[in-house]
Amino acid sequence: MRKKIVAGNWKMNKTLDEAVALTSEVVNMVNDEVTGDVRVVLCPPALYLTTLRQYLPSGARIALGAQNCHEKASGAFTGEIAAPMLSAIGVQYVILGHSERRQYFGETNAQLADKVNTALANGLTPIFCCGESLDLRQNGDFIGFVKNQLTESLFHLSAEAFANIVIAYEPIWAIGTGLTASSEQAQDMHAALREHLASQYGAEVADNTTILYGGSANEKNAAELFACPDVDGGLIGGASLKSREFTNVVKAAR
Ligand code: PGA
Numbered sequence: 001m002r003k004k005i006v007a008g009n010w011k012m013n014k015t016l017d018e019a020v021a022l023t024s025e026v027v028n029m030v031n032d033e034v035t036g037d038v039r040v041v042l043c044p045p046a047l048y049l050t051t052l053r054q055y056l057p058s059g060a061r062i063a064l065g066a067q068n069c070h071e072k073a074s075g076a077f078t079g080e081i082a083a084p085m086l087s088a089i090g091v092q093y094v095i096l097g098h099s100e101r102r103q104y105f106g107e108t109n110a111q112l113a114d115k116v117n118t119a120l121a122n123g124l125t126p127i128f129c130c131g132e133s134l135d136l137r138q139n140g141d142f143i144g145f146v147k148n149q150l151t152e153s154l155f156h157l158s159a160e161a162f163a164n165i166v167i168a169y170e171p172i173w174a175i176g177t178g179l180t181a182s183s184e185q186a187q188d189m190h191a192a193l194r195e196h197l198a199s200q201y202g203a204e205v206a207d208n209t210t211i212l213y214g215g216s217a218n219e220k221n222a223a224e225l226f227a228c229p230d231v232d233g234g235l236i237g238g239a240s241l242k243s244r245e246f247t248n249v250v251k252a253a254r
Contacts, residue, residue: 002210004226005166005233006250007041007065007127008240009095009214019048023055025243027062033247034061036254038233041065041093041127042240046081053090065093065127068101071114073122083122094119095235097129097153099172109152116153120161127166127212127235128154130193134173143189147196159201167211168235169193174215176237183224183231186213190230219245222252 014022023042030040043065044052056062070080086094096119097112107115112128119126130149132142146169154165169189171181181189190211198206213225214235225231233253240246 002208002232004038004253005041005210005212006038006253007043007212007235008246009067009235009237010044010240011237012045013241016048016051019044019052020055022243023052026246027055027057029243029247030062030250034250038250038253039063040250043067043095049091050089063092064090065095066091067095069094069115069119071111071118073118083118083124087122087124092125093127094124095129096126099129099131099170099175109149112153113156120164125164125166127168129168129170131170131172137171137173143192146189146193150193150196155200159205162201162205163208165209167193167209168214169211170214170235178216180216180221183228186225186231187228190228194230217249219248222249226253
């Protein structure tokens with residue numbers, strides 16, 4: 001059985017005080033209100049990870065994730081953060097290949113393959129993002145494009161290593177725009193990606209892989225999106241910055 005996950009990608013938002021308040025509120029609300037077997041992953045700015053760790057209860061339900069890591073494990077890379085540093089402070093997940101990193105920081109599929117390797121080698125679970133632009137959605141082979149992102153960054157992994165990958169399908173045209181993929185569009189892509197995984201790794205690995213949807217998911221549309229058979233939760237941006245709304249999204253993933 002694959003895991004349900006709702007991850008909050010805070011991006012470059014919140015002061016430390018605000019981050020602590022948001023974390024405490026989410027911890028309390030999730031403890032009080034969420035009964036199902038869904039894992040919550042908070043991905044704050046890296047600067048806050050050490051502090052926020054102290055606000056998380058021990059146990060499996062709420063974990064911390066980083067928003068990025070470097071492809072090398074250490075070295076002369078001023079300003080960067082390495083995977084071993086993250087795992088050493090109790091971080092369990094790392095978002096890799098977010099479309100903003102691809103667009104603004106020029107991350108390529110090949111570079112992301114290296115980041116995935118380094119993350120896995122250091123015990124982090126990559127939340128690997130993929131997704132197409134609006135232009136591709138309207139005029140091109142957008143399913144082929146997204147499948148290729150997985151092929152080039154992930155398919156060098158053994159089936160055993162692949163078992164530690166979480167995928168997040170995030171159509172770029174839906175990120176932060178208020179435009180959400182319809183549940184049908186999300187389901188179609190998720191099913192196509194799962195089929196692609198099955199062709200490489202077999203049906204069992206494909207069935208066990210968590211595939212999240214991201215892109216303007218919120219408390220109003222989450223239940224419909226998460227009800228799709230191949231949508232296993234969400235990677236939530238804007239709606240993860242408010243404790244009430246984020247918890248409501250988590251509840252929709254039960
Ligand atoms: P959004 O962002 O929910 O604000 O659209 C999602 C993401 O970029 O992960």
